[in-house]
Amino acid sequence: MANLTIGKLSEATGVKVETIRYYERAGLIAPPGRTSGNYRAYGTADLARLRFIRRTRDLGFTLEEVRAMLNLAAQHDQSCGTIDAIAxxxxxxxxxxxxxxxGLRRELSTIIASCAGGSIDDCRILEAFGEHE
Structure with missing residues (x-):
């Protein structure tokens, strides 16, 4: 599955085209080769790398954490202890x-439970947020 266009790479990974371009500018993905028509041409390694980036971002890792893990992944003979520490x-x-x-849920639940209905002037929720003092 070599020579994927940016659109095909986007479809295969679920990553928007503009996000792929952003990852290129950020150095997470190497600038791709170009076709004779000057279109970006991505290979299977790019596909695997982008899938890794997508999954780690879905799990909430920051771009710097992703970058660190990608850099460490290139050092095949190193211990995975640093990656374990990042995770x-x-x-x-x-x-x-x-x-x-x-904690936020408990606080909101308590505030909502304290409201007995009635008029806005008697609203315990607005009072709890400091609107009726």
């Missing part, structure tokens, strides 16, 4: 976000 730190960040969201 572990990302998991800790996900856990922090989950804890923050659970």
């Amino acid at each position: 572990a730190e990302h998991l800790r960040e996900v856990d922090r976000k989950i804890a923050d969201l659970q």
Whole structure:
């Protein structure tokens, strides 16, 4: 599956054409070769790399984390400890976000439960947000 156009690469990976161009400008994907008609021509390695980028981005990794993992992936004889550390730190960040969201949910649930209905002047939700002081 060599010589994919940017449109075909987009279809195969689910990554928008403009995002592919952005990844090229950001150095995550090497500038592709060109066809005789000056169209971008991507190969199977580009397809695999873009699928990796897409999956890691879907999992919430930052571009810098993705870049670091891609750079490490090119060093075949190195320990994968650094990649493990990047993934572990990302998991800790996900856990922090989950804890923050659970706290937010509890707070909102309490505020909503405190509302007994009635008029806007008696609205406990607006009062909790500081609108009725």
